[in-house]
Amino acid sequence: MKPLKVNKRIILGPGPSSANPDVLNSMSNPILGYLDPDFFKILDDVRTGLKDLYRTKDHAFALSGSGSSGMEAGLTCLAERGDKVIICAYGYFCERQILMAERLGLEIIPIRTEWGKQMDPSLLEDTLKENPDTKLVVATHAETSTGVLQNIEELGNIVSKTNALFMIDCVTSIAGTEILFDDWNIDFSYAGSQKCLASPPGLSPCAMSEKAYQYIKNRKTKPSSWYLDLSLVNDYWDKDHIPQYTVAVSSIYALYESLRLLEEEGLENRWNRHKVNAEKLRKGLTAIELNLPISPNDRLDQLTVVTKPDHIDDVEFRNKLIYDYNIEIGRGLGDFAGKVFRIGLMGESCKSEYVDQILEVFQKEI
Amino acid sequence: MKPLKVNKRIILGPGPSSANPDVLNSMSNPILGYLDPDFFKILDDVRTGLKDLYRTKDHAFALSGSGSSGMEAGLTCLAERGDKVIICAYGYFCERQILMAERLGLEIIPIRTEWGKQMDPSLLEDTLKENPDTKLVVATHAETSTGVLQNIEELGNIVSKTNALFMIDCVTSIAGTEILFDDWNIDFSYAGSQKCLASPPGLSPCAMSEKAYQYIKNRKTKPSSWYLDLSLVNDYWDKDHIPQYTVAVSSIYALYESLRLLEEEGLENRWNRHKVNAEKLRKGLTAIELNLPISPNDRLDQLTVVTKPDHIDDVEFRNKLIYDYNIEIGRGLGDFAGKVFRIGLMGESCKSEYVDQILEVFQKEI
Numbered sequence: 001m002k003p004l005k006v007n008k009r010i011i012l013g014p015g016p017s018s019a020n021p022d023v024l025n026s027m028s029n030p031i032l033g034y035l036d037p038d039f040f041k042i043l044d045d046v047r048t049g050l051k052d053l054y055r056t057k058d059h060a061f062a063l064s065g066s067g068s069s070g071m072e073a074g075l076t077c078l079a080e081r082g083d084k085v086i087i088c089a090y091g092y093f094c095e096r097q098i099l100m101a102e103r104l105g106l107e108i109i110p111i112r113t114e115w116g117k118q119m120d121p122s123l124l125e126d127t128l129k130e131n132p133d134t135k136l137v138v139a140t141h142a143e144t145s146t147g148v149l150q151n152i153e154e155l156g157n158i159v160s161k162t163n164a165l166f167m168i169d170c171v172t173s174i175a176g177t178e179i180l181f182d183d184w185n186i187d188f189s190y191a192g193s194q195k196c197l198a199s200p201p202g203l204s205p206c207a208m209s210e211k212a213y214q215y216i217k218n219r220k221t222k223p224s225s226w227y228l229d230l231s232l233v234n235d236y237w238d239k240d241h242i243p244q245y246t247v248a249v250s251s252i253y254a255l256y257e258s259l260r261l262l263e264e265e266g267l268e269n270r271w272n273r274h275k276v277n278a279e280k281l282r283k284g285l286t287a288i289e290l291n292l293p294i295s296p297n298d299r300l301d302q303l304t305v306v307t308k309p310d311h312i313d314d315v316e317f318r319n320k321l322i323y324d325y326n327i328e329i330g331r332g333l334g335d336f337a338g339k340v341f342r343i344g345l346m347g348e349s350c351k352s353e354y355v356d357q358i359l360e361v362f363q364k365e366i
Numbered sequence: 367m368k369p370l371k372v373n374k375r376i377i378l379g380p381g382p383s384s385a386n387p388d389v390l391n392s393m394s395n396p397i398l399g400y401l402d403p404d405f406f407k408i409l410d411d412v413r414t415g416l417k418d419l420y421r422t423k424d425h426a427f428a429l430s431g432s433g434s435s436g437m438e439a440g441l442t443c444l445a446e447r448g449d450k451v452i453i454c455a456y457g458y459f460c461e462r463q464i465l466m467a468e469r470l471g472l473e474i475i476p477i478r479t480e481w482g483k484q485m486d487p488s489l490l491e492d493t494l495k496e497n498p499d500t501k502l503v504v505a506t507h508a509e510t511s512t513g514v515l516q517n518i519e520e521l522g523n524i525v526s527k528t529n530a531l532f533m534i535d536c537v538t539s540i541a542g543t544e545i546l547f548d549d550w551n552i553d554f555s556y557a558g559s560q561k562c563l564a565s566p567p568g569l570s571p572c573a574m575s576e577k578a579y580q581y582i583k584n585r586k587t588k589p590s591s592w593y594l595d596l597s598l599v600n601d602y603w604d605k606d607h608i609p610q611y612t613v614a615v616s617s618i619y620a621l622y623e624s625l626r627l628l629e630e631e632g633l634e635n636r637w638n639r640h641k642v643n644a645e646k647l648r649k650g651l652t653a654i655e656l657n658l659p660i661s662p663n664d665r666l667d668q669l670t671v672v673t674k675p676d677h678i679d680d681v682e683f684r685n686k687l688i689y690d691y692n693i694e695i696g697r698g699l700g701d702f703a704g705k706v707f708r709i710g711l712m713g714e715s716c717k718s719e720y721v722d723q724i725l726e727v728f729q730k731e732i
Contacts, residue, residue, distance in 0.1 A: 001411060001626040004619055006395035009402060016612055019397045027393040027616065029372035031385045031566055033694050036375060045367060064568055065431050065593065068611040072593045100592045194612060200397055202430055202568055202614030224590050226466045227431065227438045245434040246382055246560060248568030248617065250393065253370055260367040328399050 009322075010349070012358055013330035014144045014303055014342050015172065016194035016201045017349035019254070023199050026257040027250040034246050042256055047237050049259035053174065053267070054189065054207035056181040061237035062193070062255055063204040063228070064248040067171040070190025070204030072100050073228035074167045075138070077216045078188060081105040081224075083135040086127055086164075088155070090119055091143035092333040093169060101138075104224065109134070115335040116146045116305070118298045121154045134164045141189075142173035145333040147305040147342065148298045149177065153184045160185035165212055171195065174205065175262060176274045176302040176346060187212040188230070193251070196274065196302060198347030199258040202251045208234060274301040277345045277355055284359040288366065293340065302350075304343045305336070309366060314338050317365065325361050375688075376715070378724055379696035380510045380669060380708050381538065382560035382567045383715035385620070389565055392623040393616040400612045408622055413603050415625035419540065419633070420555065420573035422547040427603035428559070428621060429570040429594070430614040433537040436556025436570030438466050439594035440533045441504070443582045444554060447471040447590075449501040452493055452530075454521070456485055457509030458699040459535060467504075470590065475500070481701040482512045482671070484664045487520045500530045507555075508539035511699040513671040513708065514664045515543065522551035531578055537561065540571065541628060542640045542668040542712060553578040554596070559617070562640065562668060564713030565624040568617045574600060640667040643711045643721055650725040654732065659706065668716075670709045671702070675732060680704050683731065691727050 011018050032039040050060035063069050075097065079085050082105060087097050089112045101108045111127055113119045128134055137159045142149050152168055159166040165187040170179055176196030181189060187209040194201035208230055216223065216231040223229045227245065235242040262270060278301035282292055291307040292299075299305075308314060314331060318341070321327045330342035343358060345351075377384050398405040416426035429435050441463065445451050448471060453463050455478045467474050477493055479485045485505075494500055503525045508515050518534055525532040531553040536545055542562035547555060553575040560567035574596055582589065582597040589595045593611065601608040628636060644667035648658055657673040658665075665671075674680060680697060684707070687693045696708035709724060711717075 001415065001622070001629055003626065004392050004395060004408070004622050006398060006408075006619065007404065008396040009398055009404070011397065011399055013399055016397050016399060016615060019616075021394070024394045024396070024616070026370050027566070028387070028390045029370060030374040030390070031377065031382050031560070032372060032375055033377055033379055033382060034567070036694060037688065038373065038375070042370070042372075049367065065435070066611040066613065069431070069593045072591060076591075096592075103588050103590050103592055105590070192612065194397070194615075200393070200614065200616035201400070201612045202617055222469050224469050224471070225438060225442075225594075226462075226469055227435045228591075228593070245432040246558065246567045247432065248566065248614070249382060250385075250390070250566035250620075251568055251614065251617065253372065254616075256367070256370050260369065263367055322403065328402060 010327045010354055010357065012343050012345065012349055012354060013328045014344050015192065015346065017198065017344060017346040019200050020198040020258065020261055020348045022261065023254045023257045026253045029253050031249055034249060035243060039249065040241055042252065043237060046252060046256050046259060050205050050207065054179055054181040056207045058210045059208040059213060059234050061206055061233055062252065063206060063233060065204055066201060067190060067192030067204050069228060070206050071097060071169060073230050074188045074190060075100050075104055075106065076225045076228050077223045077230045078165050078167055078212060079106050079136045080219055080221055082107060084109060084131055084133055085136045085138065086111060086131065086134050088119055088124065088139040090115055090146065090148065091140060092145035093143060094140050095334065097138055116148060116294055118148060118150055121151060121158060124155055125158050128158065128162050134162065136165045136167060138167045140169040142177060142300050142302065144172045144303060145336060147294050147300045147303045149300050156185035165215060172302055175270055177271060181207045193255055195346040197258045199254045200251065202248055203255055205255065274345065274350050277350050277352055278304060280352065281343065281345060281355045284355065285362065288363050302344060302346045305340045306343065307340055312366060320365065321361060327358060327361060376693045376720055376723065378709050378711065378715055378720060379694045380710050381558065381712065383564065383710060383712040385566050386564040386624065386627055386714045388627065389620045389623045392619045395619050397615055400615060401609060405615065406607055408618065409603060412618060412622050412625060416571050416573065420545055420547040422573045424576045425574040425579060425600050425604065427572055427599055428618065429572060429599060431570055432567060433556060433558030433570050435594060436572050437463060437535060439596050440554045440556055441466050441470055441472065442591045442594050443589045443596045444531050444533055444578060445472050445502045446585055446587055448473060450475060450497055450499055451502045451504065452477060452497065452500050454485055454490065454505040456481055456512065457506060458511035459509060460506050461700065463504055482514060482660055484514060484516055487517060487524060490521055491524050494524065494528050500528065502531045502533060504533045506535040507545065508543060508666050508668065510538045510669060511702060513660050513666045513669045515666050519550045526551040531581060538668055541636055543637060547573045559621055561712040563624045565620045566617065568614055569621055571621065640711065640716055643716050643718055644670060646718065647709065647711060647721045650721065651728065654729050668710060668712045671706045672709065673706055678732060686731065687727060693724060693727060
């Protein structure tokens with residue numbers, strides 16, 4: 001084997017995004033044991049940083065796994081086999097939630113609405129009225145497959161009038177869009193380290209309400225997964241630091257550094273950076289007469305979906321970008337497969353100069 | 367938050383161990399997408415390296431999770447709810463397998479034998495005869511709680527005469543002790559990146575037989591976990607690279623570099639390094655009249671268990687080592703709690719100078 005040499009790619013896809021060089025370099029720090037008192041100090045700071053980021057007074061931690069591990073952890077822990085779970089489904093990752101829930105033996109009530117549009121919250125209200133024994137409601141904040149932002153505040157308000165728990169996917173929204181965990185009545189949310197947080201992939205930063213924690217501790221059967229048991233993960237991250245498994249120490253260094261850089265930039269400034277660069281990208285794409293199928297009221301700043309012109313070959317075009325221009329963009333998924341490109345401007349990849357580059361390439365090649 | 371600063375600790379515990387500086391620095395490389403053609407080249411090399419390491423012609427990959435995620439993945443995928451599973455239980459991590467199997471609704475037949483001793487293989491032979499419908503046999507190669515190595519070859523030979531699958535825990539053995547996956551009739555084994563491989567924690571390097579892969583693809587019900595579905599993980603790592611989740615890209619860079627350094631040192635030389643340093647440690651501990659409770663025939667080189675003298679306070683002593691000498695050693699677990707210390711010499715922590723240091727401290731403080 002030859003020594004590893006990785007050429008930098010300009011990553012403008014749906015994730016992972018590029019990571020900040022200081023974040024990457026932080027992983028050169030020596031390993032500490034996962035029960036080392038020095039490591040607990042780092043862990044405590046990360047926990048506090050995540051609580052601030054999610055705006056919660058309750059619990060926060062990061063799973064040693066991808067964002068999908070956070071998704072599965074929530075579905076595994078917040079409902080028991082046979083329980084009724086409403087899943088708001090308007091994209092590829094919502095469908096993944098349904099696949100996971102099926103495997104877990106949950107009774108799924110999907111609310112499937114048109115991809116690329118915000119869901120009408122009254123649908124959730126009606127479905128909850130028809131199913132008063134619902135145990136869990138699942139929604140996705142920013143769907144990475146469609147580039148649509150949902151009104152989680154309104155959905156949370158509806159769920160809060162019932163006994164159900166409320167879980168949301170924040171994989172693409174975290175650090176790029178406002179999340180008010182406590183105010184929006186969320187009980188569990190999971191995210192990814194590799195997008196607007198500008199960290200490498202490998203951790204799923206989560207927040208959990210005390211209500212959800214108590215639910216897990218007191219449910220009739222233990223969650224089928226020990227590794228993804230959110231109460232055990234929380235007991236390790238919380239002040240008593242009860243050992244569970246050996247966490248991904250270096251990745252937690254990286255997350256520390258990501259949160260520090262976020263504090264330095266300011267959370268609202270970071271949202272604004274995503275907004276400004278997305279606006280510039282959308283303007284540029286429109287100027288070269290490309291179609292943006294998502295309505296201005298619904299769309300995300302982190303991820304822009306653009307309709308693929310008919311004369312362009314999907315795979316060939318994306319390969320050309322990789323090999324001739326060193327730029328990665330995303331393909332369409334599910335209902336959008338072969339129909340759109342997805343351009344992500346997230347975290348370290350959210351830079352004005354990258355917008356210029358991708359616009360130049362699109363202008364030339366389309 | 368202040369910029370991260372981590373002081374190097376001499377880690378001589380049960381794991382994680384220190385990671386090689388070149389391995390840590392490899393994580394400073396820029397992120398690549400998990401579907402990037404350049405990343406697939408790295409992934410392919412890691413897969414080949416792991417196949418060579420495990421000595422298998424079938425499948426190898428690394429889960430984005432700790433060693434315990436590998437444990438849970440095997441139990442989740444290689445048996446269905448209600449299936450009979452024999453678990454050879456002679457330590458703390460064997461008991462963790464039982465905890466996980468209970469949550470998964472498996473019918474567990476434990477073979478519990480004395481901690482700190484090799485299990486008599488005829489016990490497995492008898493239990494399999496009494497339970498011809500057993501679907502899976504689970505054993506632990508090197509128990510990190512007791513420092514005992516088991517005769518996996520003999521156990522595998524017994525299992526191969528039945529229809530059961532055979533799964534082993536290689537968390538502490540990998541790269542420190544011989545493993546012959548194919549020759550020993552193993553169907554699935556999981557490990558940790560953070561011990562004799564000298565990588566940071568966060569990945570679970572696994573090997574899987576084609577028989578196990580086919581079993582998972584054709585079982586009656588899908589595994590309850592999507593994240594830990596070994597057939598999906600394998601489909602991503604195998605030549606078609608079918609997307610599952612965003613893997614821990616930087617950790618895979620680190621594993622690449624670990625495997626490269628292992629190739630450079632030579633696998634047998636690495637085993638020998640562990641043997642030579644362990645021998646020196648054992649000799650030194652015996653010279654200062656400390657008791658090594660594990661018989662020379664059964665013991666591991668990676669991890670030495672030493673009886674705690676009665677006049678020494680367990681917690682106080684280990685804290686003294688951390689705060690006064692900057693050295694971490696391990697406590698006893700389960701049946702051994704409060705009775706022993708565990709000294710690990712694994713991977714980057716397996717150095718002659720560290721043996722000198724720990725012996726000097728023991729001589730002075732005991």
